[in-house]
Amino acid sequence: MTATPRRAATFAAPFLCRCRAAIAGALCCATMASAQDVTLTSRDGLITLSGTMESYDGAYYRVKTSYGLLTLDGQGVRCTGPGCPDLTAYIPDLTIASPTGTARLWVTLIEAFAGRSGFTLQHVVQSDDAFQLIVTDPADGQVLARLGFALADSDQGLADLQSGKADLALSLQLLAGLPGSAEVIALDAAVPLVAQSNPMVAISLPDLAAVLAGQITNWQQLGAMDAPIVLHGLMPGAGLQRAVEARLGVTLAGTAIRHDSAEALADAVAADPWALAVTSLAELGNGKALGLSGPCAFAQSATAVSVKTGDYPLSLPLVLYAPSRPLPLVLRDLLAWIASPAAEPTVRAAGFVDLGTDRIGLAAQGDRLAHAITAAGDEVDLASLQTMVAALAGAERLTPTFRFLPGTGQLDPTSQGAVARLARDLEAGLLDGATLIFTGFSDGSGSASANLRLSQQRAERVRHAVLAAAPLLDRGRVALKAAAYGEALPIACDDTAVGSATNRRVELWLQGATDTPQSGN
């Protein structure tokens, strides 16, 4: 019933081996052992290609020919030969590499994806980190896909993607220069975790970095009780651990107690009033999260809104890396569904932050404005603050916020996804009649006028990117503007690299509200 080319029955292979050109001489020895010879003929019969079938994904053939490895659309050619797949009974057998701790996210997503089409799901489990999800159509019992999961540290996952062992890899690391595509599917955040009985409420970014590095060792140095800080962490290779260390620029001290899983970490911290760890927002367990404060006394806690906007400095995107080759149809459907608004409730149910757009009215931004007024002085005077407030009166901030990769003019993957989703909504007419204002902001280093120009450039770059991504948009229906206010509205303290990177942003404001629902906070 099932047949993938790799499992195709071996007919009398030696008799069918056809050794062709000299270049294929090396192939010949391979084909003698495997019966994967195929001949692909174009529909009009004019072009014929022979070679060995590497793979078939339900839509495309990958064939090794004398011209090299070719990918051909299955609809354009006819396949003859023993290596041709059984087109009526193809079952994709796929491997997804993912960091430990993301099992529930995948299970929840695939359960919802299968459920929406009336398919049933079966777990075949060897252990928590090695399992398969089998999607079946209950109407005829046909297996539609086998998705295998191998949870390991994120280095292994990306290596498996490169070597072809995995068809997809999920990672908390933002790596540039990988072939294929990278798409953000959900948002996580790194959160300082303590026991419920710990009196602390917030910690500053520099202090947190110092604690993790082992330079601050007593709670008294943070203004709390005289007791040693007991550090906990995940294993050194764990995706979240690496992402946090990279973001804060430190390595976790050797004295830290290591745990295999985020659950074990959360349970250990919750049991000890002197313990501290940095963990995922999705796995707080029975402990409590500390907010991130700063010398400018501006505290941020990790909420859905603060993580979506990136105002929370330690927001961590979950990036799905896919290879450059075409993916099987069922996987393409799954990825399209994950990127769609339909998947947002499922992402939330798994404990992560979804990519949907929320709105924040000006009234809900009192903290930011109060801080801006406090910080106003020589560089940003009251007049420019008044101009800004006047321009944004009656407008709401939307959660998509755009940031650039450091030192480049390129948007980071989260922002690229936000551009694509905004373009999709614009073309669908969801924002008709409104005015969108791309407002640029900068960090506080350098002169105010230079920062004003920089933020203006950034705002215009984002506006341009959105327009380029929405070629079908009728410009008469939605107005897209760019504005910039430089250093006026800092949301994080500039004393760390993380803080100033958070400040360099382009916000999205909406004037002329439409009917779409608001975020209920």
Add this chain to the structure above:
Amino acid sequence: MFMKRRIIMVGATFFLAAATGHLMQNGTALIGGAAPDAGPAPQKLVAVVDIMPSSIVPLAGSASQEVMPLSVAPAPSAPKMQKVAPAVPLAQAPAPIDCTPTLKLSLAPAAMMDLALSAPCNLNARVVIKHSGLTVTGVTDSTGLLKTTLPAMSSAAHVAVALPDGAKAAADLAVPALADYDRVAVQWQGDDAFQLHAFEFGADYGDAGHVSAETPRTPGFAVQATGGFLTALGAPTVLLPMLAQVYTFPTGHSQRSGVVRLTIEAEITAKTCGHDMLGETLEAHAGMPVKIVDLTLAMPGCDAAGDFVILNNLLPDVKIAQN
């Protein structure tokens, strides 16, 4: 000469008369049939009127299917006999007992249902109880009664019981209290024994917050919102038992906020090692249809016998937010 003949004839006649008389008196016993004018029925006679099989052993391999009912000859009309106690399978003086099974459900604390099954013709019988995906075996007692308590998995609860002869009984019950509770369950057949463990608010093995089949607590805990409890379902002593463990937590009115971690465990024994264990997990959360997922667990080899396989990720943690 003439006298001799006469004596023989008289003797033969007398003998015949005596024989006939004896036959007339005891003929029915000799012949074995019911004589219409024999008067009161003799003690040894049995009128077999209504044959009902009292138990059917399902064939191996058909355990999950309905047992096909045997065809039963229609009961001939028989004179009303004295009603005898149902403990005697072949009624000595049988009356046509109403074999229709009845099922009654009533509410019990913590969104549980008290189930009372009466199946007068299914004594000591293996029955299958189904409710919202939960499928467990039960066994009636020697009077055909089964009383058990079942956790409700839907607020419009429907329970169906299938009896070995093909008869069915069903009942409905509204359980509005279910909105305050979350339930998760694991169920299996035969020797594929899974275990459900709950660790409430950071408890570890053996702590007070560790709930399992060994320390299941009672529904009262949940009613008072001090914690959850575990219910073990299914009669293990029948052929091909279908068993389940259901954990209930009062999410709606919990006094504490935090996380309850759930694990599914399986012991590696001589029976389970090296095989695939099959089961199902069920989740019932307020207002949502019951989610059922098939589970196949590839058990390690037999040199690991005595160890446990512990799975943390199959069931999501129960997250209780501050009310």
